Amino acid sequence: xxxxxxxxxxxxxxxxxxxxxxxxxxxxxxxxxxxxxxxxxxxxxxxxxxxxxxxxxxxxxxxxxxxxxxxxxxxxxxxxxxxxxxxxxxxxxxxxxxxxxxxxxxxxxxxxxxxxxxxxxxxxxxxxxxxxxxxxxxxxxxxxxxxxxxxxxxxxxxxxxxxxxxxxxxxxxxxxxxxxxxxxxxxxxxxxxxxxxxxxxxxxxxxxxxxxxxxxxxxxxxxxxxxxxxxxxxxxxxxxxxxxxxxxxxxxxxxxxxxxxxxxxxxxxxxxxxxxxxxxxxxxxxxxxxxxxxxxxxxxxxxxxxxx
Ligand SMILES: [Zn+2]
Numbered sequence: 001x002x003x004x005x006x007x008x009x010x011x012x013x014x015x016x017x018x019x020x021x022x023x024x025x026x027x028x029x030x031x032x033x034x035x036x037x038x039x040x041x042x043x044x045x046x047x048x049x050x051x052x053x054x055x056x057x058x059x060x061x062x063x064x065x066x067x068x069x070x071x072x073x074x075x076x077x078x079x080x081x082x083x084x085x086x087x088x089x090x091x092x093x094x095x096x097x098x099x100x101x102x103x104x105x106x107x108x109x110x111x112x113x114x115x116x117x118x119x120x121x122x123x124x125x126x127x128x129x130x131x132x133x134x135x136x137x138x139x140x141x142x143x144x145x146x147x148x149x150x151x152x153x154x155x156x157x158x159x160x161x162x163x164x165x166x167x168x169x170x171x172x173x174x175x176x177x178x179x180x181x182x183x184x185x186x187x188x189x190x191x192x193x194x195x196x197x198x199x200x201x202x203x204x205x206x207x208x209x210x211x212x213x214x215x216x217x218x219x220x221x222x223x224x225x226x227x228x229x230x231x232x233x234x235x236x237x238x239x240x241x242x243x244x245x246x247x248x249x250x251x252x253x254x255x256x257x258x259x260x261x262x263x264x265x266x267x268x269x270x271x272x273x274x275x276x277x278x279x280x281x282x283x284x285x286x287x288x289x290x291x292x293x294x295x296x297x298x299x300x301x302x303x304x305x306x307x308x
Contacts, residue, residue: 004078011075012046016061018286019293026050027064028057035059065293066113076100080110081117081288085273086281089247090266115262117291118269126165127196129214134164134199135188135206136237137180140248140260158257159183160244160264163191164236169272172240172264174257181205188212199232240271 004014016024023033028050035048038058046060062068067077079100084091097107127133139157159175161184171191175183184205189212192198198213200206201221210216217232219225227233244267248255255263273279273287 005075005082008073008075009045011073011078012061014078015067015074015289015293016046018289019061024048024059024061026052026055026057027059029055031055061293067292072102072106072110076102077110078285078289080107081114081292082281082285084111084114084266085270085284085288088243088270090251090263090270092251092253095251112262113292114288115266117288117295118265119291119295120269120272125193126163126169126171126191127193129193129195131193131196132166132199132232133188133192133196133213134166134234134237135161135184135192136164136201136234136241137161137175137184137203137205138241138245140245141255141257158260160241160260161187162237162240163187164240165196166236168277170237170240170268172244172268174261174264181207185209197232199234201234240267243267243271 003010005011024035024037025032026035026048029052031050031052034051036051038047038049044060046062047058048060049058050056060068062074067074070077080096083096083099091111093104093108093111096102096111097104100107102110138160139154140160141158155178159180160172161175161180162170162172164170171187173183173187175187181204188198188209192213194212195214198206198210198216200216200218202218206216206218217228217230219228219233226235244264247267248263252263269288270284273284279287
């Protein structure tokens with residue numbers, strides 16, 4: 001096993017290399033690679049002091065992040081990140097709790113923090129000139145007819161909309177409001193380049209959205225068609241839903257609607273950092289680590305996320 005998962009010092013060195021590729025960055029004044037490492041027993045591990053005359057403040061790579069105040073050793077965090085980013089279908093908090101030897105509640109908290117770090121912030125647009133964006137929707141939850149509150153119909157389930165640029169990235173959204181068409185319009189205008197060709201199924205959700213795009217081609221699933229006459233399809237979006245649903249059934253079993261977006265973010269992260277795009281397990285874990293530290297995820301005491 002890699003020592004960064006067993007040794008807290010090695011873990012810190014690894015984290016520093018990932019988040020500071022050009023040397024330590026002072027979080028107070030932003031100065032790069034102008035800090036002195038403070039060694040010795042008097043200082044906590046990984047402490048630096050900024051050399052800027054007007055700053056001179058001290059910092060570590062974990063200042064302001066969930067890692068800083070956590071009682072969980074850094075190497076355990078790194079191991080959890082590697083497990084969650086490497087397993088294609090995800091990993092349950094129960095599994096994580098057994099594998100890394102922390103309490104179940106702690107594992108649950110850690111996983112949600114790691115999921116936060118997986119958000120890519122929706123930077124940039126999908127598609128572009130000569131490219132395709134597929135939009136598709138699926139419905140999740142409330143499927144067991146034996147369950148207490150079972151009701152038939154899409155309106156009783158959670159709507160998920162995925163936008164996928166084939167051969168590139170996906171974005172998946174829990175569409176909260178009842179008006180799916182409005183949601184789809186809003187998501188497409190925010191996340192898809194209008195110079196793209198839009199490919200969807202014949203669902204009324206996408207009617208009237210095509211004029212925003214270079215073209216809008218549909219595939220008639222109701223007629224048993226999976227590829228249109230011009231080669232258009234929504235298979236990439238459906239594949240994404242397939243991975244998501246298998247993971248949710250096999251690993252997470254159930255998820256409350258208020259957490260659905262977090263799980264979607266997790267699956268989206270792995271999809272967008274997949275081996276097919278040249279990203280291996282180690283690189284994927286590094287990207288999640290950058291998300292935790294780079295975004296300064298703070299430690300929260302509110303709600304279900306407790307101090308650990
Ligand atoms: Zn400074």
